[in-house]
Amino acid sequence: MTNNTGSLGAVDAAMALTFSLDGETFAVPVQHVREIIDPLPITDVPNADQVAPGLVNVRGAIAPFIDLRHRLGMRPAVLRETSRILVLELTLEGEMTTVAMLADDVDDITETTSADLETVPDLGVRWPTEFIKGVAKKDGALVILLDVQTAFAPKPSH
Template identity: 70%
Template sequence: MSDTVQFDTALTFSLDGERFAIPVGHVHEIIDPLPVTRAPNADPFAPGLVNVRGAIAPFVDLRRRLGMGPAVVGETSRVLVLDLVVGGEPTKVAMLADDVDEITDTADTDLEALPELGVRWPTHLIRGVARKDSSLIIVLDVDAAFSPTPTQMLRA
């Protein structure tokens, strides 16, 4: 990983009390929580499907990929509908966030590599860490964080 990574405008959101960010260009919309239709034998990372305005989208559990406990839908919970490329195909993907914070600009100089010690998330899912105000924002590598695992690809 390089010391700085190109990263401009980002949407910040919370999971398990931590602030994360993804490029705002991947965000299609932010909506209230939706019912999830569980898919039989689905990988726990992508346990089901949601109906987003008539389009069926896979529902992913980013908390599971990051090694966090299960989400509890609360008053501030929101679903992020993301535009991603999965398996070479443009795909809408939905994920639950505990809270959506803000859209923020992050300069290259704000982004630092993860330290080798003290990180509880899989480092290959993280592009870097940005300092904003008095807090840290964990910037996700969207391709790594939302890509299917080899096991998921075999099930498809």
């Protein structure tokens, strides 16, 4: 990660991992990505919230499975040959937490600067805007940068 600071024209550049969900490209900052692995069995937790319906065993450590598709109001995932689990390390509610989520495909690592990000309009967006930090254009496509603190939090912060 590059962080250039100065008085005028300061640019913050950050590396982000892009992945696909339901045909859309999303991104999370790479510093939160611990690993990318093949899909694992999800153990359902009785009476769990649909956003965090179960647990996965990641190399002997139990991690909550976050259903980002449900949180974003998308249709349920269909496992594909390209599906991968992203294991993320985040500070949630003041504690370092490992979570897992299913992506349809993992695309690339890209650099995004604060100048690339545009705010998300309140109208015309399919997803709850509190989960989105901004939108960037990369190679003619839109990349939705997730706000990891709200998108993966146990309960949405409204």
